[in-house]
Each structure stands twice: as C-alpha cells, then as structure tokens.
Amino acid sequence: MIGSVNPLIAKLDQACSLTGAARLRLEAATAHPSSLPAHHDFIRQGEICADLHVVMEGFACRYRIMHGGRRSILGWLMPGDMLDLHLIPHAADCAAATVGPCMVARISRHVLDELIASDQNLAEAIAWARLGEEAILRQWLANMGQGPASRQFAHLVCETFTRLRMVRRVNGPSFAFPFTQEELGDTLGLSSVHVNRVLQQLREEGLVTLYGRMLTIRDLARLERYAEFDPAYLQLASERRLIMDERKEAG
Amino acid sequence: MIGSVNPLIAKLDQACSLTGAARLRLEAATAHPSSLPAHHDFIRQGEICADLHVVMEGFACRYRIMHGGRRSILGWLMPGDMLDLHLIPHAADCAAATVGPCMVARISRHVLDELIASDQNLAEAIAWARLGEEAILRQWLANMGQGPASRQFAHLVCETFTRLRMVRRVNGPSFAFPFTQEELGDTLGLSSVHVNRVLQQLREEGLVTLYGRMLTIRDLARLERYAEFDPAYLQLASERRLIMDERKEAG
DNA sequence: CGAAGTGTTGAAGCAAATCAATTTTCGTGG
C-alpha cells in the first residue's frame, strides 16, 4: 500500500477535486524526490529558501533549539505535507529535519508559480492546504500543556492517525512510528523519562502500544474519548464543500 | 498619542512602504470601526464569516472552550491585527472576543478583494502580515510549556511590548493591560493563583509591575534576558527588505 | 450600600522533572 498513492495529490484532491491535467502536473513536479537518511537536517534555521519542499514518504519535523540547549519540536510533517507554503521567500524561523528515513521532493518557486497560475482549482487547493496547516498549529497550541501528559500524547496519536489516513498511509490499526521517546518528549515538552511512563500507562489501559518503531491503536473509539479528540480541525476539506454549496444557494 | 496613528497602516507600511493611494484606501476601509465593550464575543466558534476584522484600538483574543469547561486563549490581538486573513471564508476554529473595550473595523470580502487587486504592493504587505501572524503562533507554541512560568510570562510581556511599539501604541515603559489574572492563566495554561505568584516574583525582581490595568516594564534589558526573548520573529518586515535587496543583487 | 468580580494568602497534594543506575536494542566492524 505504501507508496502506491501520491500523497500530495491525495491531500489536495480532498480539498478541491483536481482535474486530470492538474494531477499530471503535480505528478511530474514530485516525480523525483530525494531519499534522505534519518535525522538529516534539510532546512536550517535562518536560511532563506525560496523553494517548496514536499514530504512524500516518512516523517519529518520542524524544530528549534531553545536557550539552554533544549530542543523544541514545533510540528510533525507527514506524506503530502508541504514546507514553506507561504508564497513569499523568507528566513525560516525554525529548522526542518527528517525523523526516520524520508522521501522529500523539492519544487522550485518557478514551477510552483506556474502550477498556481495554470489552474485555478489547484491554486485554491493549495490555499486550503495552508489553512489546514494553520489549524493544526493552533490545535497543537491548544493541546500542549493542557491536561495530563497521557491525554496530550493520546491526542497526538489520534491526529497522526487521521492525517496518515487522509493520505492513504494506513488502513489497519498499526503504522510506522519512527520517533524516539526523547523526540516525543521534545514534541510534548516532557522529559523522556516521563514519556516512557506515559507510554506504559496507555499500554496498560489497552489504548496504544508502541513496539520497535511500530505504533498500534488498540481501541480507537476509547482512545479518541480519552484524548478528547475532535477531528473537525483536520477536515477543512469536506467543510469547504459545505461552504461552496452555501454560496451557490445564496448567489 | 493613542489613536493618532492608524495601526493597520503603520503595520503594513513597515512590511512594504505603501503608496499614498494605498494609505487612503486603507484609511477609508477602516474609517468607521465599531466600539465594542469589554468581554464581548464578536466571532463565534464554527461561524462562517467571510469578512475581515481589524482591531483598531484595545486588546482582543482568540479562544476556545476546552473539554471540562476550561478556556484556552490561543492568541492576543492588538491594534493593527487582522482576523481571518486567509483569503478563503471558512468556519472559525476558535472564537474571538474583546478583552478590554475595543475598536474593531470590519472590511467586507468584496472591499478586501478590491484592495488587493488595486495595489500589488498592498497585496504583498498583506501576505507579509499573514506570515508574521504565523510566526507569532509558532513562537507561542515554543514559549508555552517551556521553562518556568515566570519566564513564559516575561516573554509574553516582551512580545506584547514590541508589537505595541511597532504600531506606535507605546512610547514610555508603561501601557494599558486589561487582562485579569484569570485571563493570563487561560493564556499561559496556569491557574490564576499561580499567575498571582508569578506577578509578585517579577515585581520583587524589579522587572515588571502590574497595577490597576497598567503594566510597567522596570528594566527592559534585564526582562528580555530573563525571558530569553529574541525579537527576530516579530521583525519579518525589516528582514523582507534584506531579501528584496538580495534579489536585486542576484538578478 | 450590597454583591459580584478580582486579587491575595496559606496549606496540602500531585504530576512531572531530575538524578542516577541498569537493561535492552541497535548499528557497526572485526
């Protein structure tokens, strides 16, 4: 299953049904991703990069080194996710690195401009993708630091599972999960020791297990309740259709 | 001083020097803000609002009611800040409310589209404003939950002071600060009791005092060091000029 | 003037950090 679907197309198509021509253009633009090893920085903080990166396979993250040496992970990037989607080249306010081995495509600003100019629908889909990106960021802000750590982690798992499903990267209850406990700690603002205890707790409660680099959801419904997870913020795409319909009725 | 400068124009002009015509258009679009009382909701969560709101005077915030009744404040809005800057109408993922009394202008999507179409420079300035918005959001995520609560609060004060300065809303060391301790707690994810103790600590250290609804910075340099505050993320505007210069040299 | 909202203080409890030691897993070269 993995690799069988272009994740970028899957994601954008969910926002605005793409034409065949648009699919072909996207397919061409992402046809030759580079294969990066685990823990490889591909955007440095402060670097001005005009090009767009697209994660095609594996996990990457955005992070920043804080005063005192502590690392803070500010976002996870999964297949179909774009980096620096802003239409303006600017200095990166945080670095980006792979977590496990990754496939990352690079689209030059020039090609991106062409893509957007060529297809109104595609331009709109990209705008929606950016909106979704922002929604996730705000959700992280709301999630982190609120309630017990086990709930926060459970929420993160629910989000990840949903995002992966949207780009057809899971179908069963398990998926590859290359984060170390220390990296999870850097994400949630917890010590790795405490992450370990949280994982044990969730395993004992029969919600989630993490063996090797494989995460398994034991009881999705209970996990979502436990995490207080509401997938609405990830489903801007379907919401969009509601809005379009409303407009037609109004106009 | 307060009210003497249109904060939206001040902000956008910092990103891309505006033409006289653009200033006039912005002035006209924000000429009749409505005056809202304190603690007044003006965007409800889930509401689909196509129009753009601009805070012209006072503080507002974005918030969400969490499972369990707790309120989480996800952003502060100050003079010159725009809400729903996305170019797409969509369901709000969090509510917006005034904190103290506020002046809020409303720009219809129609007028906004005209503004953007009329002036390339203005369109670019708005894109930069959105970039700045995102940078602040990411900074909040990095700030909250990292290090002691007193540092987090100090950082918030530094950011607020800098943002207000950029729109000419302060010149001395003091400024109006209408937040209750409970609202500060909802912002930082702390109990109001602990906020109270943090405030006392910062006062004892001679960094910040908060009397009535007026905040005074006693020692800015020390406060910034204490907060580990780096204003870079707020200065995308000046950075922009660097990038433009680079381009000219390259091209 | 009374009532509600806000700020202040103290005491007790708890979640998570920290420190430190041990085991397990993993990657690599012999």
Next chain:
DNA sequence: CCACGAAAATTGATTTGCTTCAACACTTCG
C-alpha cells in the same frame, strides 16, 4: 556471525513547580 560500543528504553528515589481548595481583602459597579 558474533562482539562490541553507543543509543534507547526502563526503573527507582527524590525534589519541585504548579494545582487545588479554602478563606479573606479589596475594588468596582449597579
């Protein structure tokens, strides 16, 4: 393939920052 060293996971003991609960003072406003 096994042996080795390094990275990651696990466990226990201790400490601390923050929460919660509760009472009380102060302010603001109807």
